[in-house]
Amino acid sequence: MAELEIEIVPVLRDNYAYLVREPASGAVAAIDPGAAAPVRAALERRGWRPSHVLVTHHHHDHTAGCAEIKAAYGCPLVGPRAEAVRIAGLDEGLGDGDTFALGRAAAEVIATPGHTLGHVAFWFAGAKALFCGDTLFVMGCGRLSEGGPEAMWASLKRLRALAEEGRVYCGHEYTETNARFALRLEPGNSALRTRAAEVERLRAAGRPTVPSTIAEERRTNPFLRCDEDAFRAAVGLAGKDAVAVFAEVRRRKDAF
Template sequence: MGGLSVELIPALRDNYIYLVRDLETNTTAVVDPAESAPVVEALSRRGWTLDLILNTHHHGDHTGGNADLKSRYGARLIGPAAEKRRIAGMDETVAEGDTVTIGASVGRVLETPGHTSGHIVYHFADSAILFAGDTLFVLGCGRLFEGTPEDMWSSLSKLLPMPDETLVYCGHEYTVANARFAVTVDPLNRALESRAREVEDMRARLEPTIPTTMGQERATNPFLRPDDPGIRHALDMVDAETVAVFAEIRARKDAF
């Protein structure tokens, strides 16, 4: 049976690294290795080697393990062409519309600038999996370190059409803080209210809130809902441009 299996590896303070295995070929990849030690431990525990490293962007908490993992396993490093000068040792660079393969599984690259200028995500449609890096979070989105609200809204708009069942694996466990903010701008959303309670309970049990799904995010993530009348009313922006509403949500979250 084909497809991908994904294991979450907690790292640093709130990062997730993803160990990804193609079930048809046993090809193994890691997405955004913040550090190498927990990846080495996970591989050793299973008797696996590492074939590929996929980076979504250049930040050190997503690339810190690259060099050691390349040295240990001879893994190929793939990352965004637009950040070639900022990620050392890349063997292959990819851009919008390119594909990457993990064994028999094929993923499509989408450029999603906003958090960084060259950020990309990897969408494995046949496995219904999106590795979103720091573009889309559970109930949130990435800070705009190198882009504008227009950039980020355009990037998120590329993800919006993905099927409801698409599993979203993002870079950080920010969900409780995101939920506490989300209810302030979308106070009448009963699905969000329920979900906020659910994620608080999950984290109290030390359970990861990831993966989420695109269906859940469309229903409850305010950063994907700037057209929603309830959010617009709460922000007193009923007739505003969509990107202006998005920018206001992002600004409020930054100050929350």
């Protein structure tokens, strides 16, 4: 029962939308459709009809396709209640601790403020699949467009605590740059070098680097390691608290 069918849909320049189907009921969620055409094409190819459009946050590159998909299929738009005024046509608002039902599957809604104030992530605990928008990226994290480092660090810690085999489906393909940045911070980290090589191989073959796993991110995502002594020492911030380390590493990434 735990399985979900998941289709990765590249949209715009480097965004990912996702189609998630619960096979027992045939319910399908179209997640973060930053453009309608590629998402509709993927639905047609699969012969699927969306039962819901689901968004993680209000940014245009995650929501621009919502109205057209809603109109074409007559399905409701579901997303963060805290951003209802910024998401046109939102039919159902969800907040931290709510459950989103997709047929027989259920996603826990996790508030992950930091990139935007009302950002949410969807955690399908049964299928161990996380849709985290622009909060956690493969080997990176979102910019602090609205929230501060305290909020983002707290959000990342919550995602880090999910099951280690959890698959991470994020909102952008930024992994090559993220890997280069991680290696700039820790040139001697052999786990990073191995992973960066794997990322390069995938991208050279035209393949996405998603999904990652929570375990891989714990090991090789610098933004999840701000409370690790070895990491703090490597980046010259030994003895600093995790939020200060996170804020400084995020600043360095912004300037990278």
